Amino acid sequence: MPEDTAVEVRDARKVYGQGAGAVTALDGVSLGIRKSEFFTLLGPSGCGKTTLLKLIAGFESPTTGQILLHGSDITFDPPNLRPVNTVFQSYALFPHLSVADNIGFGLKMQGRPKSEISETVTRMLALVRLDAMADRKPGQLSGGQQQRVALARALAPSPKVLLLDEPLSALDLQLRKEMQIELKRLQIETGITFVFVTHDQEEALTMSDRIGVMQSGHLLQVGDPRTIYTRPANRFVASFIGESNFLTGTVDGNVFTLDAGPRMEVGQTDGAPATGKVTAAIRPEQIRITSATLGDGIPATVTQTVYFGTDTHCRVALADGTEITVRLQSPASGDVGLHPGSEVTLKFEPGALILLPKAA
Amino acid sequence: MSADPQVTAAARRGWWLSAPALVLLAVGATGPLLIMLVYSFLEPGQYGNVEWALSFKAWFNVVMQRDIFDGTLTFADAHLSIFWRSAKLALLTTLFAFLTGFPTAWFIATRSPGLRTALLFLITIPFWTNLLIRTFAINQIIRNEGFLNTFLLWTGIIDTPIVMLYTDFAVFIGMTYVYLPLMVLPLFAAIDRFDMRLLQAGYDLYASRWQLLRHVIVPVVKPGIISGSILVFIPALGAYVTPRILGGGRNMMIGNFIELQFGQGRNWPLGAALSVVLLVVVSLALIVYTRFATGSEGKSHG
Ligand SMILES: Nc1ncnc2c1ncn2[C@@H]1O[C@H](COP(=O)(O)OP(=O)(O)O)[C@@H](O)[C@H]1O
Ligand SMILES: [Mg+2]
Numbered sequence: 001m002p003e004d005t006a007v008e009v010r011d012a013r014k015v016y017g018q019g020a021g022a023v024t025a026l027d028g029v030s031l032g033i034r035k036s037e038f039f040t041l042l043g044p045s046g047c048g049k050t051t052l053l054k055l056i057a058g059f060e061s062p063t064t065g066q067i068l069l070h071g072s073d074i075t076f077d078p079p080n081l082r083p084v085n086t087v088f089q090s091y092a093l094f095p096h097l098s099v100a101d102n103i104g105f106g107l108k109m110q111g112r113p114k115s116e117i118s119e120t121v122t123r124m125l126a127l128v129r130l131d132a133m134a135d136r137k138p139g140q141l142s143g144g145q146q147q148r149v150a151l152a153r154a155l156a157p158s159p160k161v162l163l164l165d166e167p168l169s170a171l172d173l174q175l176r177k178e179m180q181i182e183l184k185r186l187q188i189e190t191g192i193t194f195v196f197v198t199h200d201q202e203e204a205l206t207m208s209d210r211i212g213v214m215q216s217g218h219l220l221q222v223g224d225p226r227t228i229y230t231r232p233a234n235r236f237v238a239s240f241i242g243e244s245n246f247l248t249g250t251v252d253g254n255v256f257t258l259d260a261g262p263r264m265e266v267g268q269t270d271g272a273p274a275t276g277k278v279t280a281a282i283r284p285e286q287i288r289i290t291s292a293t294l295g296d297g298i299p300a301t302v303t304q305t306v307y308f309g310t311d312t313h314c315r316v317a318l319a320d321g322t323e324i325t326v327r328l329q330s331p332a333s334g335d336v337g338l339h340p341g342s343e344v345t346l347k348f349e350p351g352a353l354i355l356l357p358k359a360a
Numbered sequence: 361m362s363a364d365p366q367v368t369a370a371a372r373r374g375w376w377l378s379a380p381a382l383v384l385l386a387v388g389a390t391g392p393l394l395i396m397l398v399y400s401f402l403e404p405g406q407y408g409n410v411e412w413a414l415s416f417k418a419w420f421n422v423v424m425q426r427d428i429f430d431g432t433l434t435f436a437d438a439h440l441s442i443f444w445r446s447a448k449l450a451l452l453t454t455l456f457a458f459l460t461g462f463p464t465a466w467f468i469a470t471r472s473p474g475l476r477t478a479l480l481f482l483i484t485i486p487f488w489t490n491l492l493i494r495t496f497a498i499n500q501i502i503r504n505e506g507f508l509n510t511f512l513l514w515t516g517i518i519d520t521p522i523v524m525l526y527t528d529f530a531v532f533i534g535m536t537y538v539y540l541p542l543m544v545l546p547l548f549a550a551i552d553r554f555d556m557r558l559l560q561a562g563y564d565l566y567a568s569r570w571q572l573l574r575h576v577i578v579p580v581v582k583p584g585i586i587s588g589s590i591l592v593f594i595p596a597l598g599a600y601v602t603p604r605i606l607g608g609g610r611n612m613m614i615g616n617f618i619e620l621q622f623g624q625g626r627n628w629p630l631g632a633a634l635s636v637v638l639l640v641v642v643s644l645a646l647i648v649y650t651r652f653a654t655g656s657e658g659k660s661h662g
Contacts, residue, residue: 057564079563092561096579106565109575157566 006193007033012065025051027217042204043214049197085154087164093138100134106157124152238281245324260318284327286352297345399632418629446614450596453535457543465547526608534602542591550584
C-alpha cells in the first residue's frame with residue numbers, strides 16, 4: 001500500500017439480511033483514498049454510498065473484505081475507537097448542549113483536559129464563523145448554522161478522516177452553494193482527508209480532487225473530475241455525469257463508421273475494441289451545428305428547440321432516426337435561427353467522441 | 361412557538377368558556393386546603409371534630425410533646441421519625457421505580473409499533489383493578505405462609521419462612537409495584553421522542569456505551585425522568601393503603617399517622633397541622649428538585 005493512502009478498502013462486500021430477503025449493498029469494492037484529498041463518492045440513491053461510509057466509520061462491518069486506516073486494519077474496531085468522524089445528513093446535534101458543548105463533545109469523551117477543549121472549541125467556532133453563537137442551543141440555529149456546528153463538532157477531535165454523508169442535501173440552493181465553498185475551504189485549511197457522499201454530479205465535479213462513481217454496489221470508475229467527465233469508463237458514467245448522446249457504429253482502427261452513414265476519425269480508443277460494433281458518447285456542448293447541408297459532417301434534421309436562457313437545446317434526428325441533443329450558446333437575440341424541419345450538418349473535433357468499452 | 365397573533369388573540373377572548381372549569385378547580389383545589397389550614401389553628405373537640413377557638417397547640421404539638429406523666433416538654437421525635445421514614449421509603453421507591461422503569465420504558469420504546477401498543481396496554485392493566493385488592497394480593501405473596509415463602513421452603517433454599525410482611529421492605533416493594541406504571545409511562549413518552557441517531561453521533565465522537573447513557577440519553581430524556589419521579593414520589597410520600605396493609609400498625613407512614621389523628625387520636629387540629637406540613641415539605645422538595653434537575657438546561661427555553 002502506498003505511503004500516502006489514508007483509507008484503503010479491500011474487496012469489501014456487504015450483504016444486509018439473510019436468505020431470500022438479502023440485499024447486496026456492496027459487491028466487491030476496492031478503493032484507495034489518499035491523505036488530505038477531497039474524495040467524493042457519487043452515485044444514484046441506493047447504490048451503496050452510505051453503506052461504504054458506514055464501513056469506514058465502523059457502524060457496520062463488511063460481510064467480507066477489509067478496511068485499513070493509515071495502514072492499520074480497523075475492519076472490526078467499534079466507531080468510538082476509530083479516529084474517524086462523521087457529519088450526518090440529519091446533523092444529529094445534541095439538543096441539550098450548547099453549540100460550544102456540542103463542538104467539545106468528542107474531546108470531552110476522549111478525556112482531554114478542559115483547557116485544551118475550550119481552546120479547540122474557540123478555534124473551531126472561528127473556523128466555521130460561529131463565534132457569536134457559542135452559547136446557543138442547536139434548536140435556536142438556522143439550517144446552515146446547524147450544518148456548520150455539525151462540521152465543527154466532527155473536525156474538533158482532528159480525525160484522520162472526515163466522512164460526510166450528503167451533508168448539503170437538506171439546504172436550499174443558495175445556502176448549498178455557499179456551503180460547498182465553505183467545505184472546500186475547510187478541507188484545504190485543515191488538511192484533513194474528506195470523504196464526501198453526494199448524488200449531485202455538479203457538486204461532485206466542482207468540489208472534489210477525485211471522484212468515485214458507484215452503481216448498484218459497484219465502484220465503476222475513480223478519477224479526477226476532468227477524467228471522469230471527458231473519459232467516462234462506460235455508458236452509465238457518461239450519462240450520470242453530465243449529459244451524453246450515444247451513437248452506435250463500427251470501429252476499425254481509428255475510423256468510426258456511424259450506423260447512420262458518415263465515417264470519421266476518433267481520438268482516443270483506450271479500453272474500446274479495435275474493431276467491430278461499439279457505442280460512442282458525445283457531449284451535447286461538443287457538437288457544432290451549421291445550417292449548410294454541404295461538406296463533410298453528419299446530416300440531420302431539427303425536431304425541436306428548447307430555450308434555457310444561456311443555452312438553447314436543439315434536438316436533431318440523424319438519417320437512421322437516432323435522436324441526439326446539441327447544446328448551443330444562445331445568441332444575443334435569443335433566437336438560434338433553427339426550427340423543427342431545418343436541415344443541418346453536425347460537426348465535432350475527433351477528440352470529442354468517446355468510444356465506450358463493450359460492457360455496461 | 362410563533363403562533364399567528366390574531367389566532368392567539370381570538371383564542372384568548374374565548375377564555376370565559378372555561379370559567380365553570382376554572383371555578384371548580386379553584387374551589388376544589390383551594391377549598392379543602394383552606395379548611396385544613398383553618399382547622400390547624402383550632403382546639404380539638406372531645407369526640408373528634410374541632411372547637412371553634414383559636415389555638416396554636418396543634419402547631420406546637422407538631423414539634424414538641426408533653427409527657428403525660430410528669431408534664432415535661434420534649435422534642436417530638438416520633439413525628440420526625442415518621443416523616444423521615446416516609447421520605448426515605450418514598451425516595452427509595454422513586455429510585456427503584458426509576459432503575460427498573462427506565463430499562464422497561466427503553467425496551468418498549470424500541471419495539472415494533474404493534475408490539476409497543478401491546479406492551480403499553482399491559483403496563484396499564486393494573487389500573488383496572490382496585491388498589492386495595494392489588495395490595496392484598498402482594499400481602500398473599502409475601503406473608504409467612506404466602507406463595508413466596510412456601511415456594512422457597514419447598515425448594516429447600518430456606519428452612520424457616522423469611523419475615524417480609526409488616527416490614528419497611530414490604531411497604532417498599534408494595535409501593536414500587538403500585539407506582540411503577542407512573543414512572544414507565546412518562547419515561548416511555550420521553551424515550552419515544554428520543555432521536556436514536558444521536559446515539560450514532562455520540563458513538564462516532566468517542567463515547568463509550570456508559571458515556572452515551574450519561575451524557576446523551578439521560579440529559580435528553582430528563583423531562584420524562586422528572587415527571588416520572590414526581591408522579592411516583594408525591595403519592596408515595598402520602599401513601600395510605602400500602603403501608604396500612606403491608607406495613608401493619610408499627611411501620612406507619614405519615615399518611616397513616618395523619619389518619620390516626622382524625623380517627624382514634626381525636627386530634628383533628630394536629631392532623632390538619634401535619635397535613636399542612638406535609639404539603640409544604642412536598643412543595644419545597646419539588647421546587648428544589650426541579651431547580652436542581654433542570655439545572656444548566658433550564659435557562660434557554662422558557
Ligand atoms: N440496514 C439495512 N438493512 C437492509 N438493507 C439496507 C440497509 N441499509 C441499506 N440497505 C440497502 O442497501 C442498499 C444500499 O443502501 P445505501 O448504502 O443506503 O445507499 P445510498 O446511500 O447510496 O443511497 C439499498 O438497496 C438499501 O435498501
Ligand atoms: Mg445514503
